Amino acid sequence: MNAPNVPSARIDQVMCDLPSEKQLFDLAELFKIFGDSTRMKILYALFESELCVCEIAAVLNMSQSAISHQLRIIKQSKLVKNRRDGKIIYYSLADDHVKTIIGMAAEHLEE
Amino acid sequence: MNAPNVPSARIDQVMCDLPSEKQLFDLAELFKIFGDSTRMKILYALFESELCVCEIAAVLNMSQSAISHQLRIIKQSKLVKNRRDGKIIYYSLADDHVKTIIGMAAEHLEE
DNA sequence: TTTTCATATGATCATTTATTCATATGTTTA
């Protein structure tokens, strides 16, 4: 059940070239954000302009609560930021990384 | 509970600029691949060179079965390919998209 | 200050998912 005829030196090599457990975990956590249709829709909606929670809920035709829960998750990853204007809270993309990352993935799918 | 003082025209605008339901779903499905530590480790291990299932299991210190199940999922997304050499099956990255996509995400985390 | 509106959040439930175990498939070697 061990690796076959391969010198274990090669396995050690690959092993120690891996990023740290924490780095790998953080990366996976970040990608989890994109790995859900609802969150993907929210991010795409924000491509256009900043939107408040109500508007996002309207655009996705989902409940305010569901959107709010998802926004909380997305916010943790620092992919979006928000600002308050009275009782309304506007969300927007934090930077261009979102577009770039999604763009790369979209490219893969086109082939 | 509807969007506040915002003309619904803006909501319609954003709505119809969204990619199709299927495109959004496929994108999310692709990102799900990266959204798990084990699969992330497998992909990183394959950055170096092609590896057989046994080797990957050794590198990640996990069971052959667990790795095989995950490879099946990754293979569906066409991110990896494989070739058979006798009883050994070698897996490798299908193209450079994996590196690019992960690279972009890693950049986001570095800030 | 009471009401209303926009958003956030805790609990719950149903679904999805990752691993394990047992076993099947397919290839090589004795």
Next chain:
DNA sequence: TAAACATATGAATAAATGATCATATGAAAA
């Protein structure tokens, strides 16, 4: 052909996750 090896796969289980409902918070308007 039988035994050994590498990989794949189905069933089962525990843990994670997303939506809903009810309710809390916080700000503006009446």
